[in-house]
Amino acid sequence: MVSITVDGKTIEAEEGSSLLQACLDHGIYIPNLCFLKEMDKPTGSCRLCIVELEGEEKPVASCGVKVKEGMVVRTDTPHLRQLQRVDFQLIMSAHHMECKNCLSRKKCELQKIAKTLEVRLKPTKFEELGRDLAVLKHPCFDLLPARCILCRKCLFVCGQNNEKPLLRLVRNGYESVIEATCEGEDPDKLPCRYCLACVEACPVSAIVPVARELDRGV
Template sequence: MSKVNLTIDRIKVSIDEGATVLDAAKKAGIKIPTLCHLPEIQSIGVCRLCLVEIEGSPKLQTSCVYPVSEGMLVKTNTPVLREARKCVLELILSNHPSDCSTCVRNLNCELQRLANELGVREIEYPGEKSKIRIDSSNPSIIRDTEKCVLCRRCVSVCHQVQGIGVIFPQKRGFETTIAPPFDLELKDVPCTFCGQCITVCPVGAIYEKEYIDEVWQAINDPEKFVIVQTAPA
């Protein structure tokens, strides 16, 4: 495969033809923020956080889907980019709950980490939020649509990796949700409850159903002999 030579933040990079600007930046050791990107699985540019400046382009481009070309000049850390990324993140946060301290992903949340890295301290766009729906109909997984950032990572891993394909983007615009067809619950579709959607979710929108209290009750019951099994997924 032929090589493409480009310059990112004054660093010369040589990479295979067909690679993206994000791939080239990673090879050069340059970090570009992402939220929807899953290496080798999903590159759809929906989060808009990986914006870069490309010389000759009249607008900012999403680096995860923009292909490299010979002689390309790319900037990843300018005042315009920092402000654009901050604005995008503030818009995402404007439709996201702020109860981080009680969230299952507190201190292990990609959205929270990005807010800290980009210096987002206040929500500049308060207003109506999406309707809350919690699906706890099955014994394994809880879906909380209020916390969903519509990154579609769970959709990609369900379809492309597991080959099950039980969740999709539903409806359009402000009413968009990620759910099984016809907004059914997970118990009503052939979900295997493998948990891979939980693994790739960047926030607390999909998480494991806990039975900690029941386990402690069983452990403390002198009449019971307790055996614990964990899922390999």
């Protein structure tokens, strides 16, 4: 164990562990959407977990920083909050909100982040992109691309649970979308083990098990 200072408070953490995880474990909340503690190499795609590190000129994504003895970290300066607000609003501009039909509504990470950053959930600065992306039908679940925030957590857990991941990211930029490689296949011959780790990992309920379709109220 080593000692680090976060927002003026000294905490103990395992050397080499993720700085983000160490902070979360000590009740220091840093907004995050694309990190899972099992990840050795986080994708760093959401950019919400940025912190200021003593000795670093620019803010860094804390999920990808390894804890080292004597680190001095700030997680909540006005500059960080401003950068996080811009990134969060960009994410929200591509997220189709339908809270009343969403399985995440009682433990919504987006709502928690909006509260932490003191911003509205609906973007005001950026228009909602309003992507009209059709629901993808997998034999075991529905994938709702318009709700997906492209955090890639589902890709990671699918890769962990299957020799060959059954989910993949296709196209680029605004057009990016998660796809199931076995879409349309005979359910009895599917390599998918119906582990539903992807459903569990998705922070916005963009993957909905077919058996629970009625829960969505659609």
